[in-house]
Amino acid sequence: MCVPGCMEAVTAGLSRRGFFGRAGATAAGFAATAIAPASVLAQNAPPAAAPAPSAAAPTAVLPTTFTRVIDLSHTLGPKFPTFFDTAGIELEQRADFAKDGYNMYVWKLIEHAGTHIDAPIHFAETGASVDQIRTETLVVPLAVVDVVEKASDEADYLLSRADLDAWEAKHGRLPRGCCVAMHSGFGKLALTDPARFIGRDVDGTLHFPGIAPEAAEWLLKERDVAGLAVDTLSLDNGPSKDFKTHKVWLPAGRWGLENVANLEQAPAAGATLVVGLPKIEEATGAPVRLFALV
Incomplete structure (x- = not known):
């Protein structure tokens, strides 16, 4: 962070x-x-062995100017919605300023709560943990795919290959090394209407949009994409039981962002995403602070 x-x-x-x-x-x-762009970093970096093809994420080409910063992170507190209806974070006060002269809390945290990253190891037997994600893949072009209208009609909507084709028809080929973000409009519900954000029905099934496994497969095979992002609880939609998009995407050495905020403020193309990631050993995920530089 x-x-x-x-x-x-x-x-x-x-x-x-x-x-x-x-x-x-x-x-x-x-x-x-x-x-700095990877080309600049490479000039000062020692030689390193190339990663295995399945773990290799593309190097992004970044713009060098920005005029504003958009915060794409939700504030994480005990009331933020989670899969399990349990608090994603609990804070226990261990020091009080009036008594001890300083303030300090101990955190009890679910790795995958609030605005957070899924590391490749989250859905793979082997793969990069949070501390092993390559730095140059955490500052990348941002492509925001708007499916708000479709998701308003169908809570379980899956971002499709057709949505990606429509984005490229308007904005050109997805930038090398980018993050593709699904903007479903559900991000606004996380704190204002958490029941609708989760969408749990009487049978316990959740209902919210996600990314179709076929779209993820196409991005892996046909485009150089470093990460996926959603403004919902999961890369897969709510009813998913097999989490196929996770299983397609993460074992390929890519990362995913979930519970992203304020995507309506980011342009469809042209912004740079900065992923502020804590370097936690062996973590399968972690809260992140996300910024879009425009």
Whole structure:
């Protein structure tokens, strides 16, 4: 995740009209290391063995300017909806300022709660855990596919190959190394109408949109895509019992983002996604702070 002062340092050290300008400034040096294109990073990085084909994610080509930052993260609290109707996070106070001179909490956390990432190991016997996800795949072009109208008519809607074709017909080929995000409109319901967000019926089946396995397979075979994102609880839609999209996508060395917020504020094309990811050993998932740079 972005440490305290991270965004302030970036803002102060960089001109928003020249993302990688002021190379002599300390903050600019930090930002260039953290969010420079892979071609820049490669010049200063030691040689490394190429990953196995199934684990290889494409390297993105990034723009070098932005004018605003969109927060794509929900605030995670005990009331945020989860699959299991249990709190995704619990905070136990261990120090109180009035008594101890400082404040501190201990967290009890479900890895896959709130706005979070699914690491490849989440649905594979072997694969990258959270701490092993390649840094250069966490700052990528963002392609937002709007299926709001379709999802409003069908809660279990699956983003399809036809939706991807329609996006490309309007915006051109999906950018190399991008994240494809499904905007279903359900993100607004997470805190305003959690019952509808989850969609649990009398039989216990959930109802919310997801991404069709066939669309995920096509993205793997025909396009260079680093990640998938949804504004719902899961990459698969609510009624899914086999989680086929997870099984197609994650074992191929790709990551997924779930419970993404504010996708209606992001453009369909042209933004850069920054995934602020804690480096937790052996984790299968983790809360993330997501930013879209526009």
